[in-house]
Amino acid sequence: MKKAIGYIRISDKDQSNFSISGQEKYIREYCERHNLHLHSIFTDEKSAKDFDRKAWQKLEDFMRTSYRDVDYLIVIKYDRFSRNAAAGLNKIEMIEKKYRIIIVSVFEQMSIDYDSPFYFKQRADMLVNAEFELRVIRDRTLFGMHEALSSGRYVSKAPTGYLNTRDIYNKPFIIIDKEKGPVVRRVFEMYLQGAPLKAISDYAVSNGFPLRGNSAITRVLTNPVYAGLVRVPAYKYSPEKVIPGIHDPLISTGDFWDIQVRLGVIKQPHTVQNEAVPLRGVLKCFCGKSLTAGNSKGKKNYYWYYKCMDHLKFNLSAIKLHKQFDDLLDNLSLDPVYLDYLRQSADRQMKEEVKLKSVRLSSVLYDLDSVTDKLESLEEKYINNAINPETYQKWHGKLKRSESALKYEKETLQEDRREYWKLYEEQLPKLSDIKAIYNMATITQKQVFIKAVFKSDLRYQDGVYRTPYLLEMFQPKAALLKEKRLLDYEKPLQISGVTPVCAPGGT
Ligand SMILES: [Zn+2]
Incomplete structure (x- = not known):
């Protein structure tokens, strides 16, 4: 009686057609029908790359030592065997030549002439078809994924948040x-x-x-x-x-x-600053990337322009952008009455902040005390063998983490911000002529100013400056700026439960 071994593998693609028990049934029936003694069946339940599968490795070990006792290796279909046509053919050749074990699919007749070139071609076709099918699916999936992503649709598992x-x-x-x-x-x-x-x-x-x-x-x-x-x-x-x-x-x-x-994930794009293009590095393309700058030589002068490395089609004339920005700053300037109001409210805000912070601080100190108590009692219990090491480890880690978070908050709350508020009040009058101040400033100061006012998100799109962030004190100007097509300010979505950072000067 000839001897056989079986090989089963499930792939997540077609579980419904060939479950493990279904495949086993086919192999057993095939052996009975052809009067083969089935020695054992090797089953791979997890799909893995090519022949790295666990049971397959065992199968190969088995063939290496016991090939003299085996005549046939029975599989359901060749795509069970390998979804990589080249690797599959190589493996078949190796097994049949070296071990003299013939590989048979349960859908084939035993009487086939395995040495015939036609049979070789038939098997090769089956393997190629299996791989082709897989490649079509993969290609379609990749294409669909790329299409979705290209339209800005995030399709994977959502990240925390x-x-x-x-x-x-x-x-x-x-x-x-x-x-x-x-x-x-x-x-x-x-x-x-x-x-x-x-x-x-x-x-x-x-x-x-x-x-x-x-x-x-x-x-x-x-x-x-x-x-x-x-x-x-x-x-x-x-x-x-x-x-x-x-x-x-x-x-x-x-x-x-x-x-x-x-x-350090991306390089600071512009280490060399150039007075001719102060907006380089702070002004963003509509896609969110920092604009870079270039120039071309005219008859007498260089003509500067801004551009995005991802959108090379658009060259934005520096002269035009600077003129527009000047107008924007001119209209951003605050009148004396409003400045006076800001000074008074800053004073109120400072007092309010001090009060709020001291309330929060006492609650943080209270929580910190209670965490310390819990840590002590946990250690006591552990020493007295009242809890096991796992429980101790778990709670110790948890408590240590909240202790560290509370300590950090305590430090932040204890920071003295009075100097900061004083500086703010001193600088306020300058805001009555922002254009003049800006044009006198160094390039670094200009950039710090822009980053603070627009929270690093000043963009240029369709001929207008746009921002989702505008420093609070300038917000009363937003409607006018929009009307004059100087700045399009659109607030981002507000999420409940987020405490706004109270920083009038912007950081
Ligand atoms: Zn862009």
């Missing part, structure tokens, strides 16, 4: 998670305020953020999705790019790109 949902057309879409969204936003704020990564991580974890590993916070900070952007991977001839998405952002793109520079 967002939730997967579907829009009215039943297409995948992400929305802000009301609970975790504010935590993500705070993570970015803390980083911008200079908090150490450890403190940020402790804050995030104690607020229910599932972080793993040291680089977890960096991964959050470098994820463009949070800035309302979508990363489109390279596909065929188009290179990888980051484009505006259709979901709501948690942070501004300006802040996002600033953070990428700080983290």
Whole structure:
């Protein structure tokens, strides 16, 4: 009696047709029908790359040692065997030549002449067809994914801070998670305020953020999705790019790109500053990328222009942009009465801030005390063997994290900001002629000013300056600026539960 072994593999693509038990039934029936002794069946339940599968490895070990006792290797179909035609053919050749084991599909007759060239071609066709099918599916999936991403639609599993949902057309879409969204936003704020990564991580974890590993916070900070952007991977001839998405952002793109520079993910685009193009590096394209600058030589002078590396089609004349920006600043200037009002309200705000902070501080100190107590009692219980090491470890980690987050908040609250407010009041009168002040300033001062007023998110689109952020004191000017087509200010979505950072001067 001839001997056989069987090989079963399920792939997630067609479980319905060939379950493990279904495949086993086919193999057993085939052996009975052809009077073969079935020695054993090797089953791979997880799909893996090519022949790295667990049971397949065992099968090969078995063939290596016991090939003399085996005549046939029975599979359901050749696509069970391999979805890579070239690798599959090689393997078949090796098994049949070296071990003299013939590979048979349960849908074939035993009486086939396995040495015939026609049979070789038939098997090769089956393997190629299997691979072709897989490639078509993969190509279609990649194409669909690329299409969706290119239209700004985020299609993968939503990162923490967002939730997967579907829009009215039943297409995948992400929305802000009301609970975790504010935590993500705070993570970015803390980083911008200079908090150490450890403190940020402790804050995030104690607020229910599932972080793993040291680089977890960096991964959050470098994820463009949070800035309302979508990363489109390279596909065929188009290179990888980051484009505006259709979901709501948690942070501004300006802040996002600033953070990428700080983290060293992207290089500071412009180390050399040039008086001719002060907006280089601070003004953004509509896509959110910093505009770079170039020039071309005319008859007498150089003509400067701004451009985006992703949108080379648009050359923006520097002369035109600077003239428009001058007009913008002229209209941004505040009148003396309003400035006086600002000075008074700053005084009120400072007192208010001191009061709020002391209230919050006492609550933080109270929480800190209670965490310390809990830690002590936990240690006591542990020493007295009242709890097991696992419970101890779990609670110790939890409490330590909230202790560290509270300590950081305590430090922030204890900072003395009176000097800061004083400086603010001193600088206020300058805002009555912003254009003049700006034009006298050095290029670095100009850029600091722009970053502060527009929170690093001043864009230029369709011939108009646009921003989703405008320093509060200038907001009464917004309607006028819009009417004159000098600045289009559109507030980003507000999420409930986020405490605004009270910083009148902007940071
Ligand atoms: Zn662009």
